[in-house]
Amino acid sequence: MPSVTCNRLGESTMKCMTRLACAAAVTIVLAAPTSAFGNPDRVEILVSPSGSGPYLAWATFQNYAGDYTDEFSFVAVETPGFVYNVRFVAESPELWTNTVFGSGQVAEWAAAEGLAPFFPSALPAASDFRVLGVMSQTSNFFVTLDSAIASPDNFSGKRVGTGLMTQNEWGMHHRILLDHWGLTPRLASFNALGANENIDAMLDGRSDVGALVVHSAKDFRANLEPQPFRALESSGRSWHYVNVPEEKITDFIEETGAPFLLRRIPEGTFTNQPEELTTFGNFMTLSAHKDFPEDRAYELVRIWMEIGEQIGEYSAIARIWDPESISELARVSPEMIHPGAMRAFREAGLVE
Numbered sequence: 001m002p003s004v005t006c007n008r009l010g011e012s013t014m015k016c017m018t019r020l021a022c023a024a025a026v027t028i029v030l031a032a033p034t035s036a037f038g039n040p041d042r043v044e045i046l047v048s049p050s051g052s053g054p055y056l057a058w059a060t061f062q063n064y065a066g067d068y069t070d071e072f073s074f075v076a077v078e079t080p081g082f083v084y085n086v087r088f089v090a091e092s093p094e095l096w097t098n099t100v101f102g103s104g105q106v107a108e109w110a111a112a113e114g115l116a117p118f119f120p121s122a123l124p125a126a127s128d129f130r131v132l133g134v135m136s137q138t139s140n141f142f143v144t145l146d147s148a149i150a151s152p153d154n155f156s157g158k159r160v161g162t163g164l165m166t167q168n169e170w171g172m173h174h175r176i177l178l179d180h181w182g183l184t185p186r187l188a189s190f191n192a193l194g195a196n197e198n199i200d201a202m203l204d205g206r207s208d209v210g211a212l213v214v215h216s217a218k219d220f221r222a223n224l225e226p227q228p229f230r231a232l233e234s235s236g237r238s239w240h241y242v243n244v245p246e247e248k249i250t251d252f253i254e255e256t257g258a259p260f261l262l263r264r265i266p267e268g269t270f271t272n273q274p275e276e277l278t279t280f281g282n283f284m285t286l287s288a289h290k291d292f293p294e295d296r297a298y299e300l301v302r303i304w305m306e307i308g309e310q311i312g313e314y315s316a317i318a319r320i321w322d323p324e325s326i327s328e329l330a331r332v333s334p335e336m337i338h339p340g341a342m343r344a345f346r347e348a349g350l351v352e
Helices: 013-025 053-065 082-090 105-113 124-128 168-180 195-203 227-235 246-256 294-311 316-320 328-332 339-347
Strands: 041-046 072-077 099-104 129-144 159-162 189-192 209-216 261-265 277-289
Touching (some): 041 082, 053 294, 082 129, 082 168, 099 105, 099 129, 105 168, 129 168, 129 261, 129 328, 168 277, 189 195, 246 277, 277 328, 294 316
């Protein structure tokens, strides 16, 4: 069976890329490697589509984590998206002790509530999910080339495209709010196309409104703008974010209890942002069932905090993985945190 030699973080980019290329040639689901201490316990990390930022970051984590533990083997697994992850894990008790997954606070709330069309019936197990850490504080946007569209109230009769409905940040969140605002039936069309595809459709004139996401560290001190931003910038077209009035977000939160974040974004924070913006967002998390063993949760989070930012040299989203950002929910909502993760945060001096 082919193997990949892992070196410490800090090796040259060329060496890293060579090693990652070798790893890519070997299927991600090979049995966990052995160590001098025997076979480490395998923990699968359900992430997102191959090529997406979170998947590439956790695949890189997989390749390095073995340098920091002999007890566990962490394996990144491609999936259709975080909405899929939440449903799949909630319906699969056999995964609760050996699997963690990319998720989000809004997706887990929707699953526990049975919010259609994403979750046709309530999934009680979703109430037993616990957070290991924060991958990103997201800002979800509607964007457009149409200068006459200033707010969602101008969407009537327009063609709206988003990411897939299995992608919580790119599609699910936008659709939840369009439905709540009563706008979906008033649109000329709604199409869940994909992260890149929805922006391509807008640029090609096949839609009037698209969807974007920005991933941020705590307090916007580091931000990741995904590839669709490059498509907009390189087009040379005039585009703008659609500002969402604060009350349209806070009213929804108050009426439903949905854990959306109200994102007030200072001017100049993101590309092509000449003025302050208000929009909706989410804590994008790595989660696990409450039955996931404490020692496994502790070890994963300990290593994540130790090497997260260094992984950012090779995977863009990891640039926002500083320990304070990873642990933010432990200070905001400690009751949501897995005990093993909380132990790691306390040992690092991030919570009392």
